[in-house]
Amino acid sequence: MKKKINIKESFIYGLIGIATLFTIGILVFILGFIFSKGLPHVDLYFLTSQFDSTSAYVDVKLSEGSQNPLGLILEETTIKEKGSKEKKVIVIKEIEDTSLVEDAINNKGQSLPLGEKDIINRVNGVNVEGKSVEDVNQILNNLSTDTVTMRITKPGGGIFPMIMTTLMMIGLSLLFSVPIGVFAAIYLVEYAKPGKFVNLVRFATESLAGIPSIIYGLFGMILFVMTLNLGYSLLAGALTLSIILLPVIIRQTEESLKAVPDSYREASFGLGANKIYTITRVVLPTAVPGIVVAIILSIGRIIGESAALLLTAGTAAKIPGSLLESGSTLTVKAYTVAKEEANIELASAIGSVIIIIIIILNALSKFISKKFSKI
Numbered sequence: 001m002k003k004k005i006n007i008k009e010s011f012i013y014g015l016i017g018i019a020t021l022f023t024i025g026i027l028v029f030i031l032g033f034i035f036s037k038g039l040p041h042v043d044l045y046f047l048t049s050q051f052d053s054t055s056a057y058v059d060v061k062l063s064e065g066s067q068n069p070l071g072l073i074l075e076e077t078t079i080k081e082k083g084s085k086e087k088k089v090i091v092i093k094e095i096e097d098t099s100l101v102e103d104a105i106n107n108k109g110q111s112l113p114l115g116e117k118d119i120i121n122r123v124n125g126v127n128v129e130g131k132s133v134e135d136v137n138q139i140l141n142n143l144s145t146d147t148v149t150m151r152i153t154k155p156g157g158g159i160f161p162m163i164m165t166t167l168m169m170i171g172l173s174l175l176f177s178v179p180i181g182v183f184a185a186i187y188l189v190e191y192a193k194p195g196k197f198v199n200l201v202r203f204a205t206e207s208l209a210g211i212p213s214i215i216y217g218l219f220g221m222i223l224f225v226m227t228l229n230l231g232y233s234l235l236a237g238a239l240t241l242s243i244i245l246l247p248v249i250i251r252q253t254e255e256s257l258k259a260v261p262d263s264y265r266e267a268s269f270g271l272g273a274n275k276i277y278t279i280t281r282v283v284l285p286t287a288v289p290g291i292v293v294a295i296i297l298s299i300g301r302i303i304g305e306s307a308a309l310l311l312t313a314g315t316a317a318k319i320p321g322s323l324l325e326s327g328s329t330l331t332v333k334a335y336t337v338a339k340e341e342a343n344i345e346l347a348s349a350i351g352s353v354i355i356i357i358i359i360i361l362n363a364l365s366k367f368i369s370k371k372f373s374k375i
Contacts, residue, residue, distance in 0.1 A: 071099025
């Protein structure tokens with residue numbers, strides 16, 4: 001009998017071990033694949049540059065008394081154009097300390113500093129595409145003017161617009177969802193009497209949490225984009241996301257308010273405080289850690305959302321100039337470059353940044369919970 005029990009326990013422990021190893025293995029495989037494909041492409045330029053390439057004419061002053069008047073070290077490289085065509089171009093490899101290219105002015109009179117990896121197309125009207133580095137250096141060294149006019153192309157390929165759009169989407173979505181979610185939770189815990197209505201509200205909240213995000217996206221597109229005529233915009237996306245976030249914020253805030261001991265409320269009432277004062281000065285400050293965790297979890301949901309934003313905020317790879325302009329978040333751009341451009345390396349690089357942000361947010365959430373639980 002004892003032997004049979006041991007065999008049964010060993011079998012159960014074996015299943016538990018296999019399931020655990022399988023779960024960890026899948027996680028390690030996913031992270032390893034994304035990081036191995038994406039991390040080599042993540043650098044400061046990738047995080048701070050524009051996604052689309054831009055070309056412009058700039059005027060650059062030459063340094064006096066220098067063998068290299070522009071202060072540029074050039075190199076020849078090959079880039080791939082649309083249609084898989086490759087061409088040789090001259091790019092800026094390094095900028096010397098004496099160079100004045102950081103003071104370059106475009107044809108609109110605006111500052112447009114040159115940087116490393118910028119492509120040089122023309123110098124004083126001379127097309128330098130296809131020429132060697134020696135030929136371009138000879139052209140630059142033989143300049144007889146104090147200022148040179150160059151046509152340069154900033155290659156793009158960075159995710160700075162998507163980072164800024166994601167931050168804007170986070171701020172705007174939380175601006176709508178946090179007050180509504182917190183007030184709804186306060187009503188359910190502090191004012192509503194147990195009954196069918198409260199049960200109905202909680203059932204609706206739990207149901208909203210289980211609805212696929214594509215349904216929210218369709219709803220947002222019909223209501224905000226079409227009916228309210230907001231178009232594909234930052235505002236339409238934020239309003240849709242705020243609805244998605246409500247279940248998370250309401251449930252987490254509700255649990256935090258319930259965790260506040262009733263003795264706190266009774267002590268406040270005993271000292272003559274009214275309901276509003278007790279909630280604002282006693283209950284809410286005590287529940288702040290749980291509310292902060294809810295906000296952090298909501299930020300993670302915003303960063304990871306794609307389907308709803310594809311149908312409401314659009315896919316423009318630029319920083320929205322207003323609430324009614326389209327913009328692409330990190331997750332949306334990772335989806336589009338993987339599906340439409342089949343650029344797995346770029347999608348993985350964006351995915352690596354997203355994963356790192358999510359890991360930081362989860363660690364921050366756990367840190368806050370532990371910190372306040374000790375207090």
